[in-house]
Amino acid sequence: MTAMDIEAVRRSFPALTSGLARFDGPGGSLVPTPVIEAVAAAMSAGMCQRGTVSAPDRLTESTTAGARADMARLLGADPRGIVFGRSMTALTFDLARTLASDWGPGDEVVVTRLDHDADIRPWVTAAERVGATVRWLGFDPDTAELDDVGPLLTDRTRLVAVTAASNLLGTRPDVLGVVQAAHEVGALVHVDAVHLVPHAPVDLTALGADFLVCSPYKFFGPHLGVLAAAPTLLERLHPDKLLPSSDAVPERFELGTLPYELLAGVSAAVGFIESLPGGMAGVEEHEAALARRLLVGLAALPAVTVHGRPSRRTPTVLFNVEGVAAAEVQRRLAVDGVVAPAGNFYALEASRHAGLGDAGGVRAGMSAYTNEEDVDRLLAGLATMA
Template sequence: MSSDQPRPETAAEFTARVRAAFPALSDTGDGTAYFDGPGGSQVPAVVARAVADAMTAGLSNRGTVTASERRAEEVVVAARAALGDLLGSDPRGVVLGRSMTQLTFDVARTLADDWGPGDEVIVTTLDHDANLRPWVTWAQRAGATVKRLGFDPVTAELDDVTPLLSDRTRLVAVTAASNLFGTRPDVRAIADAAHTSGALVYVDAVHLTPHAVVDRAALGADFLACSPYKFFGPHLGAVAADPALLEILRPNKLLPSTDTVPERFELGTLPYELLAGVTAAVDFIADLAPGTATTRRERIVASMTHLEVHEGALFSTLLHALAGIDGVTLHGNATHRTPTALFSVAGRTGREVHEALATEGVNAPASHFYALEASRHAGLGDAGAVRAGLAPYTSESDVERLLTGVGRLAAAASSVP
């Protein structure tokens, strides 16, 4: 390395720099170690400022006449562009809505208008219910057959979809990463097989987007859904698709609302201030890792590639240590996964572990986390287990606090006669 080249940033320096951007993690915060990122991340100051600035700058309904109308229009266009860059998809096909759940119900209802008896829809028991129940609900109303793709209850690896496919398959809904176990299925292989049968593919990328590079086309997803509040943004949802595909779909809409794509899929007035926060969140992601990339998409790819390695190293430490604690059982061990650990402590309910850790300033909740069928299939029932998910702001100190707390609980439980 030449003397004029900057020294590479260490993992500790990266974490410290990222944490400095989050008010909740500052010296004036409450000192919480947040492992509940899979349910919603903390928010950097720049995102909160973007929301506040949009709300106070003067906004009107979208238009081109007044300055406030143009500001609203610019906010929407910028958010679509940002999400397009984040998801590797054409911004003209980015649909915005209240939540991923709401949008998925809307897309399912629209597609089901063309389904009937004899048609088949494939869902997986590994998925969050938001990518399962909408399809089951609308397929059943259309008289179509629902097939379920299972998974190994020990490894949490998804089964082979091929035996379920037929020339009557209309759609395959699959997660890009399980929010319960962290499993990352081979979505591209599933999509290729589904497309060979003439089916569409709807991918839930909510849990993948905060941890890895996402590229809708590379995944083979016809529809790709995400939730910005899982990657530092406000609470809303988005679905990305090819604009040409959206053009042939006719969703239910109000008579006076526009018939253009993607707006015809968006019900009511969009939350402009939250969309400003989405753009700020994507820009924050693009600057996570230093580099020489120029376009925002290139910077996002560089940052998420760096982040995946960074989180992977810390997660390896966490998994190894949890596995070494007597009385702790890890659930799922997929080969390819996000930094998400699901575990139980012998002699303790998940709720008891959650509550005990909370008294030590460690947020690690216990539940099925809306992956109810997955939890039941793995033998965890409706109670589920404790989930610890890493985020870019997770520090080694956070991990040590979690491990200390879990170790203390496990030891105390084992000493009870």
């Protein structure tokens, strides 16, 4: 695999001209110039509604179809099963309400304490409203490895919601194993891949999950959400919708007019990833090397505690500095031009289960545009506190 020319990659991101060392990618990546230009061009083109009559109609139609095809290629999915929504959270709430219409007392749903709340609360809320039972899957607070889902599964399990990667601790659970175990009892599996898609190749078909969600603004794109599923599965579901709106799949799941200019940005983001040496596999290799550099450096600072040591992880590290509140660590690093946010990052259950309460810790997330100098600046800033 050709090594990534990191300086060439960095020149694609206008925000890096600020000189800041950015470790806030897990909350939302920086945006490269091709994506910015694609969104601007789409807005300048005068797109209004999809159709086949006028030139603007056809452009809007092709932009939408192109975005579905591009996301399907990135996720190893079928373009006919790509649904766009305002956010992953909104899509998951909508899907949970739709699926729960067939649940009732005695039915069971499994959620994990490792997940972002957007893959917990929609399912808990939907289950509670129909009298279904929620079962909680924990994780080892020391290693941050997910527990075995097997003991929680029964013939009444209707759905298992699991993260493909923890946005707080970086853990990459054995999702394929969870999918296989859930399918053995006839349960559906919803995978939150928001934190994995920016860091590693993802293939829905190989994974075998029923639903997979992600957020383009985490992988160089604009702010919206994506749900991927088999078209045949979506055909069986009937969400609430307006009477005149299309009942075709996937349109029946998309409420209102889509943000077409953002769909153009999605296509550009996928194109940008594919233009990098090795594509997403190249990104994964580059980020893994940086994560190793950071972990070795943190281990040399006695006052720093890294939370979790999963066997497979994203390049995302959560830590605390002894005697210094996480929010204060964030503030001091910011003074040094290093952006490393503090908090629980909506993974509230994970933060509490790991013994970190609601305050969480400081999160450093590597991205495709992160370089060794960034990592060294972070370590140098922490060394003054530790």
